[in-house]
Amino acid sequence: MQERHINTEQYIAEQILTTEKYVIPYINNVIPVTGKIIVAEIGCGQGGNLKPFLDFGCNVIGIDISKSKIEKARVFFTNQNLMGKITLIESDIYDVNSDVFENVDIVIMRDTLEHIPKQELFLQHLNKILKPKTKVFIGFPPWCMPFAGHQQVCKSKFLSKLPYFHLLPKPIYKLILKAFGEPDDYIESLLGIKKTRLGINKFRRIALKNKFIKNNSYDEVAPSKTQAYDNTIDLNEAIHEKDNDECAVVIRDKVRSIFWRKCFPDSYGEIEYGKTIFQVRFQS
Numbered sequence: 001m002q003e004r005h006i007n008t009e010q011y012i013a014e015q016i017l018t019t020e021k022y023v024i025p026y027i028n029n030v031i032p033v034t035g036k037i038i039v040a041e042i043g044c045g046q047g048g049n050l051k052p053f054l055d056f057g058c059n060v061i062g063i064d065i066s067k068s069k070i071e072k073a074r075v076f077f078t079n080q081n082l083m084g085k086i087t088l089i090e091s092d093i094y095d096v097n098s099d100v101f102e103n104v105d106i107v108i109m110r111d112t113l114e115h116i117p118k119q120e121l122f123l124q125h126l127n128k129i130l131k132p133k134t135k136v137f138i139g140f141p142p143w144c145m146p147f148a149g150h151q152q153v154c155k156s157k158f159l160s161k162l163p164y165f166h167l168l169p170k171p172i173y174k175l176i177l178k179a180f181g182e183p184d185d186y187i188e189s190l191l192g193i194k195k196t197r198l199g200i201n202k203f204r205r206i207a208l209k210n211k212f213i214k215n216n217s218y219d220e221v222a223p224s225k226t227q228a229y230d231n232t233i234d235l236n237e238a239i240h241e242k243d244n245d246e247c248a249v250v251i252r253d254k255v256r257s258i259f260w261r262k263c264f265p266d267s268y269g270e271i272e273y274g275k276t277i278f279q280v281r282f283q284s
Helices: 008-028 051-055 067-079 119-129 170-179 184-195 200-209 243-247 257-263
Strands: 038-042 059-064 086-090 106-110 135-139 232-234 270-272 279-281
Touching: 008 051, 008 106, 008 135, 059 067, 067 086, 119 200, 170 184
Parallel strands: 038 059, 038 106, 059 086, 106 135
Antiparallel strands: 270 279
16 A cells, blocks of 8 residues: 555645645636535545645535545544634535535546546536536546556555556456555445446546536637637638548647547537636637
8 A cells, every 4th residue: 555545634734735736727627616615525535635625725524435434524624724624514415405415516526537437417416506606627547547546555565556557357456466465445435446447538428418618629628728829820721621631640839629629519619618718619
């Protein structure tokens, strides 16, 4: 097992750093994180992801099914003198009254969805208990990532640092875990994650189906990570390029619709990214 999974303080500190450096700046592109909003986390664990939101003055709700993790979160926030602005709930999410989310502006789930069986049914349930105005941030390790199997929690130091072996067939995976002396409850937990594994394509499909995202587009998800665009680009010529151009190995400095237009419904006539400088128009 890696040190971060033994040392609670280190684990919480890593969560705080990641949320401060990456999660909140990302969310700020959608809704400003200020003291005027209410944030809820499903699967809050010890509460490290919520601490930065409290530092911004947000009111916070933490929900987790684990009694021990909620107790650790309560100790942590008490020591930080922050219990006055946080509500901690020990419960299965399916048992939480929808009134809890009445005024919630943001729901976050980090490294939680991949543990939940029947994720599509879960998203359907989330749709029922959340208000239309509520924004949802979901982060998870896609199944083909090096440690998406959560093998870093293995007691064996070797297995805890061995990437990708969770992709092996279940019988071989289980045999390796047993051979290295992993306890039965650890093996059961790791096999459970293998059963509920979640990849990018599966998530995209169920998120689109349940209307958690509007477009099946990388640019829509993370426009700040893509290349710089010209302010206005005439795509009419690109639309009618010869098919063999699609296979050419070239470096392009403009967006070429021949590569991505087919990913969108025919009814799409315009794409705009609010605060960025990129704007595309095609003729109907």
